[in-house]
Amino acid sequence: MVEVNPNLQLRAEVKNLSFSYSTEKKVLNSVSMPIYDTKVTALIGPSGCGKTTLLRCFNRMHDLYKVKEYQGEITLYPEQMNILSKDIDPIEVRMRIGMVFQKPNPFPKTIFENVVYGLRVRGVKKTSFIQERCEKALQQAGLWDEVKDRLNSSAQMLSGGQQQRLCIARALATEPEVLLLDEPTSALDPISTAHVEELIIELKKDVTIVIVTHNLHQAARVSDYTAFMYLGDLIEYGPTTKIFTNPADKRTESYITGRFG
Amino acid sequence: MQQEVRNRKRKDLIFALAGLFSLVFAICTLLVLVLDLWTTGFGRIDYNFLTSFPSRFPAKAGILSAWVGSLCVMLVTAFVAIPIGIAAGVYLEEYAPKNWLTTIIELNITNLAGIPSITFGLMALGLFVYKLQLGQSILTAGLTLALLILPIIIVTTRESIRAIPGTIREAAYAMGASKWQMIQHHLLPYSAGGIITGVIISLSRAIGETAPLITIGALTFIAFLPTSPILHEAPFISFQWLKDSFTVLPIQMFNWVSRPQAEFHVNAAATGLILLLLTLVMNGIAIAIRYRFRKKIKW
Numbered sequence A: 001m002v003e004v005n006p007n008l009q010l011r012a013e014v015k016n017l018s019f020s021y022s023t024e025k026k027v028l029n030s031v032s033m034p035i036y037d038t039k040v041t042a043l044i045g046p047s048g049c050g051k052t053t054l055l056r057c058f059n060r061m062h063d064l065y066k067v068k069e070y071q072g073e074i075t076l077y078p079e080q081m082n083i084l085s086k087d088i089d090p091i092e093v094r095m096r097i098g099m100v101f102q103k104p105n106p107f108p109k110t111i112f113e114n115v116v117y118g119l120r121v122r123g124v125k126k127t128s129f130i131q132e133r134c135e136k137a138l139q140q141a142g143l144w145d146e147v148k149d150r151l152n153s154s155a156q157m158l159s160g161g162q163q164q165r166l167c168i169a170r171a172l173a174t175e176p177e178v179l180l181l182d183e184p185t186s187a188l189d190p191i192s193t194a195h196v197e198e199l200i201i202e203l204k205k206d207v208t209i210v211i212v213t214h215n216l217h218q219a220a221r222v223s224d225y226t227a228f229m230y231l232g233d234l235i236e237y238g239p240t241t242k243i244f245t246n247p248a249d250k251r252t253e254s255y256i257t258g259r260f261g
Numbered sequence B: 001m002q003q004e005v006r007n008r009k010r011k012d013l014i015f016a017l018a019g020l021f022s023l024v025f026a027i028c029t030l031l032v033l034v035l036d037l038w039t040t041g042f043g044r045i046d047y048n049f050l051t052s053f054p055s056r057f058p059a060k061a062g063i064l065s066a067w068v069g070s071l072c073v074m075l076v077t078a079f080v081a082i083p084i085g086i087a088a089g090v091y092l093e094e095y096a097p098k099n100w101l102t103t104i105i106e107l108n109i110t111n112l113a114g115i116p117s118i119t120f121g122l123m124a125l126g127l128f129v130y131k132l133q134l135g136q137s138i139l140t141a142g143l144t145l146a147l148l149i150l151p152i153i154i155v156t157t158r159e160s161i162r163a164i165p166g167t168i169r170e171a172a173y174a175m176g177a178s179k180w181q182m183i184q185h186h187l188l189p190y191s192a193g194g195i196i197t198g199v200i201i202s203l204s205r206a207i208g209e210t211a212p213l214i215t216i217g218a219l220t221f222i223a224f225l226p227t228s229p230i231l232h233e234a235p236f237i238s239f240q241w242l243k244d245s246f247t248v249l250p251i252q253m254f255n256w257v258s259r260p261q262a263e264f265h266v267n268a269a270a271t272g273l274i275l276l277l278l279t280l281v282m283n284g285i286a287i288a289i290r291y292r293f294r295k296k297i298k299w
């Protein structure tokens, strides 16, 4: 059982979360872990262990497909609302928790329209506010200088790394409380990857981040807490330095030393 | 070994030649048809031909009532079929529950697209003319052709929507969009190219349809225009034209072909040429639109 550090502010707490795509096999098996405020939490583990599945519970992405049952809770602080509850509309959850996907997926619209899309959805009309937010989000995503002269050209003209930073800006423009990143650099070249990693470290001042990564060095570089998952179980959770230098579980140790994965 | 390879290469060559021959055959047939229409009909097309009513005298006869009729019928068809077709396509793709009933409906829509058009004429005769008492009117004809092209529009709408990657939908939903916002902001704009193309191609099919309109009782000799939609006094707009009887280009052509005099056959060829050009232009526009959208949006 994972202990919650009482000295840190909680942003969310996963409690006994189980999930399955079909009736035969559980993909998540009673996972429990805290998500601390303005910290980066990394989810690591071999391919197919359920990292993406867990991440997509946070913004109820599974609700888009056939009826799926979540068992357990994800409590969002400070009001301690269970975001998996049937009474909570997934849209309400997604308004508060942003997501960036593995493959950059900008809309085939202008750069500007991509960034402000969340505001459009929320019915924001004030032009000055929208422009302000657009600039701020692009600054935060480290993309402003590269695109400020061509906000009205198509987002599809950007390179892969720029597109992914655009997607980050798009998620940031609505000031989400939690930002979910699913292997955000797996489709990027090393330079863009370094760019995005710097960004994550910069961003955690303002926003709580949960990042799935396949790259252990990345987890070690950017995260404060790390959760190691294996076959749908949470094997070990703790401060990143502890997980990487002194893991408690044998499986964690063999994974981080590269013996499987 | 070498022998074996040579054998296979020969088969390759034979197939390529057979394919080439079929292609040339098809294109030549088409060219001959067009050339024949052109040489017979082109000289007959002039201002008078376009602005005269049909007449007993071939040299005086024109296609005014026919093209105005075609235009009015197409207006009704487009007005009815486009919104219903797109809405049905979006519903089937995005809202309909995936169960056996939906599957049956989907199968039947695909089948409907292949039903002989005269069957639609029979159904329209029973439903629109006899049951609903809409008369042998522009309205009836427009509705009949709308039914005829509805399956095509539904199918192309669905295909265009399905071509949009799931990652784009997920991106929209992840930003907090509702289903309708996702459809309105993303699915419809990104599939517009495909949908418009489908609509134009289906209309270009409808404009040449003859059988269903003859079945519902379109007249072959019309020497008047539909009532004007604009009035000089309030309420200034009139829908009386919907109730008027009509003829259309292919029926006019059919009528002239069935006359014994050769001069009428020239008129028919001229009408056929106009119909052909109309269809070509519509398809050309469709291709241009598709090309533009393809260039603008790459997945």
Ligand SMILES: Nc1ncnc2c1ncn2[C@@H]1O[C@H](COP(=O)(O)OP(=O)(O)O)[C@@H](O)[C@H]1O
Residues within 6 Å of the ligand: A021, A022, A027, A045, A046, A047, A048, A049, A050, A051, A052, A053, A054
């Ligand atoms: N949409 C889905 N339907 C059914 N099974 C799925 C689906 N997505 C993932 N899975 C299965 O769930 C397990 C966990 O997948 P995932 O969460 O994507 O793993 P990870 O992100 O850690 O690589 C895998 O066994 C995978 O095959």
Ligand SMILES: [Mg+2]
Residues within 6 Å of the ligand: A051, A052, A053, A212
């Ligand atoms: Mg994954």
